[in-house]
Amino acid sequence: MKKGSGVVERRIRVGLIGFGTIGTGVVRLLQEQRQRIRTRLGAHLEIVRIADIDVRRDRGVEVGAGVLTKDGRALVDDPAIDIVIELMGGYGLAREFVLRAVANGKSVVTANKALLAVHGAEIFAAVEAARVDIGFEASVGGGIPIIRTLRESLAADRNLALCGIVNGTANYILSRMAADGSEFADVLAAAQAAGLAEADPTFDIDGIDSAHKLALLIQLAFESSVEFSQLPVEGIRHITQLDIQLAREFGYAIKLLAIAKVEGRRIEARVHPTMVPRSHLLADVGGAFNAIAVEGEALGSSIYFGQGAGMMPTATAVAADVVEAARNILNGSRGRVAPLGYPLARQRRVALKPMADLSTEYYLRFLVVDRPNVLAKIAGILGKHRISIASMVQRESEAGAEVPIVMHTHQARERDLLAALAEIAVLPVVHAKPVFIRIENNPGQ
Amino acid sequence: MKKGSGVVERRIRVGLIGFGTIGTGVVRLLQEQRQRIRTRLGAHLEIVRIADIDVRRDRGVEVGAGVLTKDGRALVDDPAIDIVIELMGGYGLAREFVLRAVANGKSVVTANKALLAVHGAEIFAAVEAARVDIGFEASVGGGIPIIRTLRESLAADRNLALCGIVNGTANYILSRMAADGSEFADVLAAAQAAGLAEADPTFDIDGIDSAHKLALLIQLAFESSVEFSQLPVEGIRHITQLDIQLAREFGYAIKLLAIAKVEGRRIEARVHPTMVPRSHLLADVGGAFNAIAVEGEALGSSIYFGQGAGMMPTATAVAADVVEAARNILNGSRGRVAPLGYPLARQRRVALKPMADLSTEYYLRFLVVDRPNVLAKIAGILGKHRISIASMVQRESEAGAEVPIVMHTHQARERDLLAALAEIAVLPVVHAKPVFIRIENNPGQ
Helix, strand or coil, X not given: CECCCCCECEEEEEEEECXXXXXXXXXXXXXXXXXXXXXXXXXXXXXXXXXXCCCCCCCCCCCCCCCEECCHHHHHHCCXXXXXXXXXXXXXXXXXXXXXXXHCCCEEEECCHHHHHHHHHHHHHHHHHHCCCEECHHHCCCCCCHHHHHHHHCCCCCEEEEEEECCHXXXXXXXXXXXXXXXXXXXXXXXXHCCCCCCCXXXXXXXXXXXXXXXXXXXXXXXXXXXXXXXXXXXXXXXXXXXXXXXXXCCEEEEEEEEEEEECCEEEEEEEEEEEECCCHHHHCCCCEEEEEEEECCCEEEEEEEECCCHHHHHHHHHHHHHHHHHHHHCCCXXXXXXXXXXXXXXXXXXXCCHHHCEEEEEEEEEEECCCCHHHHHHHHHHHCCCCEEEEEECCCCCCCEEEEEEEECCEEHHHHHHHHHHHHCCCCEEEEEEEEEXXXXXXX | CECCCCCECEEEEEEEECCCHHHHHHHHHHHHCHHHHHHHHCEEEEEEEEECCCCCCCCCCCCCCCCEECCHHHHHHCCCCCEEEECCCCCHHHHHHHHHHHHCCCEEEECCHHHHHHHHHHHHHHHHHHCCCEECHHHCCCCCCHHHHHHHHCCCCCEEEEEEECCHHHHHHHHHHHHHCCCHHHHHHHHHHXXXXXXXXXXXXXXXXXXXXXXXXXXXXXXXXXXXXXXXECCCCCCCHHHHHHHHHCCEEEEEEEEXXXXXXXXXXXXXXXXXXXXXXXXXCCCCEEEEEEEECCCEEEEEEEECCCHHHHHXXXXXXXXXXXXXXXXCCCCCCCCCCCCHHHXXXXXXXXXXXCEEEEEEEEEEECCCCHHHHHHHHHHHCCCCEEEEXXXXXXXXXXXXXXXXXXXEEHHHHHHHHHHHHCCCCXXXXXXXXXECCCCCC
């Protein structure tokens, strides 16, 4: 195509694998913002091929004749394509297509956190060796530009800790429970009916998706990697309305957090429901929003907040990565920044701090028979295990009935806590398994 | 210097002009993080020259022999220097040095928002023509990576609005007033004594610094520019403890906001103290922190929060820009991204919406003699000007004494409001000038 000046306008040809919700959003965004992107890039971005098993469904976006194909393999082998967007999800074929595209000298953009959490080392090494680019902004925090921020903007500082609400579904459920007074199962069912939670919500509510994202954030922030399968992960299925209300009485909100801190040569990393002070910004992150707090040695605290999922927000992250990859192609500067911001060969493989060594404050809830001496008994066992109580709430009840005793402990070792709880759990006056929720008074620090 | 492999390690030579607080932080950070930066860059970053009028003072950082000079002009002319960091501030010499460095083919990093707000067009054009880079991350939001986010991460979306707490001094003063119950003058004096406010705090507390930053944010976010001298700016000197308390009763906090919204072919832009709902994230931004909220058509709301000033936080932004400029030199990709993310020639010069046309909710405070009919009189004048009252607080007092009447209006035109207030101000029962504070119920949207 000729421009007025007689200069041939350059074209960057993009292939998309996976024409689902996000893929449709990307096609729509690149069409709607075609002129803006062209102005910024000085070249024309064109989606020339889209591969999906379903080539018939109308997605509400216009696709040129011959663009749709069922053949993803042909797409990644097509020499006319400069950039491949992988939005098919999963580990198997996605891994194959990404590696093949890279081997073919193409830059890749993906939103696939599961793939990168599990096969990241292999993929990043291939990208470095081929001196192409891989963009994965959409894999963590939806439209929040946290990947680029960690990879480039915070590049001159040493990061000490990070903490994020990185799963929109879990945050939506906890936010609704806090707002409505409903129980977990009811909110989950309503969220599924409204399309806000998957039919199989395991990854979201059991913390696995958050752990995938945490594994990536750790690599970006700390130039280190941990064994993904060893990450301590706890979901939100056991959070009850009672706990949310009692947390509020203590001045806390319950959030599913992904936490990582540098501790000497080890990293403390964990995903679990956490009580955060209601005055902290993270406590105000409601609905399907995400937020990530980073603590840098020189920078101090910074927090990034936005839509953690959804068709168009996620599409903005994918499209920005495509623009970035295109810029590097146009400038002959592919591989300008390593996938993680530093050469993979310089990544440290570090040990996780065992959860038993964790030292934090705890919220404890016991369901007991309201009898004299029950409290003294529980407090005695806690004291024996070096756990001291900062504050306590005991609700009144009829004598002899079941009543919750709730405690906020001072900082204690998880090892000691578990030992104490095991002893308390077998007391005849204690009904139900004792509940504990970890507290972060300065999340992200 | 040779590496083990026998490959000569590349060096990037940096010159710094302005060895004040931030400059000292940059030198310290580049020394402390020397190895990290080297790993990320694959090259050695070296500060080879520092120019300042004071070459004797001990700044607590080590500087090699012969590095310090009084001659900034020689520094920008030194062919051995690849990147110039300008931290001297001001408009005159800073402009000359930046333009001369650019003309000499050097990339530039600056924290000088005043310079860019006033001479940005000239400087950005020179940078584009020379195909070098200019980094100015530190000019807005201290260590918050908002410039890169707007320039690159949000590149594929159309931004609709933005709103920021971008002056740490003003935010510190308002936060302290809210926390302590002190009056403006006392908090300012204490902040000056503690080194948290300048001896001449005009730029900070009169909103001028916020307006400089807003002028830059508008160019980055909307591909448009407005006439800086026409930006409506109002500072915080007139905010009283009474207003902060009454705002709280209405559910609001008072923040100095820089606001911009796209309205068709015009831009609505303004800096003034603003009431924001206490439930909004921006209301929780305390002390010297900054936060910037951006509303994108596809992305929706995203918010960036962090240290808005200070030696080390600001140094991280400068250092990250130096790393970026160095990367482009090493990759032969200088000028890869235009200073504003799009070619200056494509920038639209747009008209500002006149403040008289603003339509928003208002907080109004009148100091009146507590007599029958005063309220009816005021409400009557407001009604005549099409301003309706959403809620009202009238404090009790002894009969005949002065008493504040406080109102929260529905949405009204500023033109109508000013006409009504002018009429009310001259009523004999109204003492003192009526106070009005604009309300943003969805700041950033």
